[in-house]
Amino acid sequence: MRVLFVHPSCLLYSELYLRLEPLGLERVAQAARAAGHQVRLLDLQVARHRDFFRALETFRPQAIGFSLNYLANVPEVLDLAQASKARLPECFVFIGGHSASFIAPELLQHAPQAVDCVVRGEGEPVIAPLLAAWPEGPLEHLPGVVTRHGMGPPPPLLERLDAYLPARDLTRRRRKYFIGQLDPCASVEFSRGCPWDCAFCSAWTFYGRAYRQLSPEAAAEDLARLREPNVFIVDDVAFVHPEHGLAIGREVEKRRIRKQYYLETRCDVLLRHREVFAYWRRLGLKYLFLGLEALDEEGLRLHRKRVTPGENFKALEVARQLGIAVAVNLIADPDWDERRFEIVREWATSVPEIVHLTVNTPYPGTETWYTEARQLTTYDYRLFDVQHAVLPTRLPLQRFYEELVKTQAVLNRKHLGFAALRRVGTTALSLLLRGQTNFLRMLWKFPRVYNAQRQYADHFRPVRYALSPPPATRPAATALYVHLPATVQRRAARQGSQG
Numbered sequence: 001m002r003v004l005f006v007h008p009s010c011l012l013y014s015e016l017y018l019r020l021e022p023l024g025l026e027r028v029a030q031a032a033r034a035a036g037h038q039v040r041l042l043d044l045q046v047a048r049h050r051d052f053f054r055a056l057e058t059f060r061p062q063a064i065g066f067s068l069n070y071l072a073n074v075p076e077v078l079d080l081a082q083a084s085k086a087r088l089p090e091c092f093v094f095i096g097g098h099s100a101s102f103i104a105p106e107l108l109q110h111a112p113q114a115v116d117c118v119v120r121g122e123g124e125p126v127i128a129p130l131l132a133a134w135p136e137g138p139l140e141h142l143p144g145v146v147t148r149h150g151m152g153p154p155p156p157l158l159e160r161l162d163a164y165l166p167a168r169d170l171t172r173r174r175r176k177y178f179i180g181q182l183d184p185c186a187s188v189e190f191s192r193g194c195p196w197d198c199a200f201c202s203a204w205t206f207y208g209r210a211y212r213q214l215s216p217e218a219a220a221e222d223l224a225r226l227r228e229p230n231v232f233i234v235d236d237v238a239f240v241h242p243e244h245g246l247a248i249g250r251e252v253e254k255r256r257i258r259k260q261y262y263l264e265t266r267c268d269v270l271l272r273h274r275e276v277f278a279y280w281r282r283l284g285l286k287y288l289f290l291g292l293e294a295l296d297e298e299g300l301r302l303h304r305k306r307v308t309p310g311e312n313f314k315a316l317e318v319a320r321q322l323g324i325a326v327a328v329n330l331i332a333d334p335d336w337d338e339r340r341f342e343i344v345r346e347w348a349t350s351v352p353e354i355v356h357l358t359v360n361t362p363y364p365g366t367e368t369w370y371t372e373a374r375q376l377t378t379y380d381y382r383l384f385d386v387q388h389a390v391l392p393t394r395l396p397l398q399r400f401y402e403e404l405v406k407t408q409a410v411l412n413r414k415h416l417g418f419a420a421l422r423r424v425g426t427t428a429l430s431l432l433l434r435g436q437t438n439f440l441r442m443l444w445k446f447p448r449v450y451n452a453q454r455q456y457a458d459h460f461r462p463v464r465y466a467l468s469p470p471p472a473t474r475p476a477a478t479a480l481y482v483h484l485p486a487t488v489q490r491r492a493a494r495q496g497s498q499g
């Protein structure tokens with residue numbers, strides 16, 4: 001079968017600092033290819049809608065699979081799905097990905113004639129049986145598959161993460177992928193899932209609390225295949241198990257791989273396994289992203305982050321000692337007043353780290369989606385991008401955005417514009433000489449991207465697709481998960497055998 005996989009466009013706000021390859025989709029594409037299908041991949045982060053419509057005419061796909069990791073991309077994907085069906089009525093149109101997994105029935109309701117099914121959970125184990133079942137069906141008997149007629153059993157977890165290394169040969173314009181100074185930059189995955197359970201996050205509910213690792217050999221083999229000199233490690237929390245990080249490092253050394261790396265981890269993991277980060281520093285680790293989330297004890301408790309402010313600040317010290325540049329994230333609550341923004345500005349200008357500010361946003365799949373007592377003020381998918389307030393603001397909404405953007409501008413002054421250019425002049429020049437302009441463009445983009453007036457006006461656009469509100473009563477704990485945790489599965493199996 002001719003299969004076209006499509007990743008939607010970037011959101012304006014994330015494109016400022018980075019644009020990363022669609023790693024999950026590349027892995028699903030590889031699983032489809034291994035099953036004998038003729039596969040193409042189009043990434044609308046680096047291509048245009050007209051390229052998509054051209055691909056419909058020239059490639060004539062018999063199946064189109066859209067990736068929907070981000071809630072804010074829902075309208076774009078639904079519009080493209082409808083346009084695809086209108087042009088190619090026989091084509092099998094389906095959607096998968098992180099956000100799609102939590103709102104599958106809703107997506108089908110929004111576009112009942114255009115979307116044939118939604119795939120919940122990891123795509124690799126499902127894609128071959130799904131394509132084999134079309135067009136005879138029925139599809140809704142397959143694990144993880146949801147159609148208008150029903151929902152299949154819970155999706156299976158991929159048995160071995162080593163099984164399908166990403167089909168990177170399918171992505172074009174790879175020079176467009178970058179993160180900050182790491183330009184160009186590829187992505188890799190060393191592990192999947194997260195053992196923690198923060199209230200605002202859906203990583204643990206998606207994977208059913210499972211935490212799995214690639215073998216050190218497969219991880220290093222994947223790194224060795226990369227042409228890019230820079231690598232973003234997509235793991236939610238890198239090096240949870242120090243021995244895994246050390247073992248991958250040894251394989252990297254054995255193969256004489258020399259790259260620069262960017263990874264995300266937790267402050268307590270950095271404190272506990274400092275030696276792994278020191279080792280990776282020698283291997284080329286340049287940047288760390290730490291989700292600080294809050295500066296105070298109470299904020300951390302509400303997010304159920306399970307770290308203290310003391311640990312967070314100590315972790316920043318350790319990173320500085322190791323000579324690793326750090327970017328941190330703080331979550332701004334819509335309840336903040338001018339004083340709270342002021343405190344963040346003061347703190348952020350007193351530390352050398354890059355500080356990002358995102359807005360507290362309950363997402364389907366997170367615990368706060370069910371427990372957040374405040375009423376959502378909008379159900380417009382496009383505003384669920386952590387740059388808009390979807391909960392009531394203490395300040396008038398327009399004032400809230402003015403404070404938010406003012407704060408972001410202060411935080412960004414340190415590492416964008418002329419200040420940054422002065423600091424990284426030689427790096428910028430050498431990138432320019434190699435024809436890499438993503439980083440340089442980033443330095444001047446801030447005023448175009450962040451704009452309080454526009455963010456406020458976004459609330460008054462006509463809404464074509466609206467998210468369904470959370471249920472009035474909190475569902476059973478197991479309903480939170482996409483992949484069921486092993487304990488829940490065992491319990492269900494026991495009950496089944498007794499019944």
Ligand code: B12
Binds near residue numbers: 189
């Ligand atoms: C890397 C990453 C990014 C990269 C994106 C790179 C890219 N283009 O794919 C960057 C840094 C750009 C990014 C940005 C954002 N991200 Co992000 N990101 C992640 C992260 C850490 C890993 C994603 C990943 O590569 N995973 C590994 C691959 C193998 O898994 P995967 O992509 O999920 O794909 C699997 C399945 O989803 C499925 N699948 C995926 N596509 C398809 C398609 C089909 C047809 C099928 C059948 C299956 C399928 O199969 C794949 C293989 O198993 C996740 C957390 C997580 N654990 O997933 C957050 C996460 C997805 N991001 C999140 C958020 C909030 C954002 C931002 C809005 C803001 C922010 N602060 O990060 C922006 C918005 C991005 C945009 N729309 O432009 C949230 C999602 C929230 C939501 N429900 O919308 C997550 C879950 C983080 C979190 N814990 O809350 N992100």
Ligand code: SF4
Binds near residue numbers: 237266
């Ligand atoms: S925020 Fe980080 S540590 Fe917390 S559950 Fe999500 S991925 Fe895990």
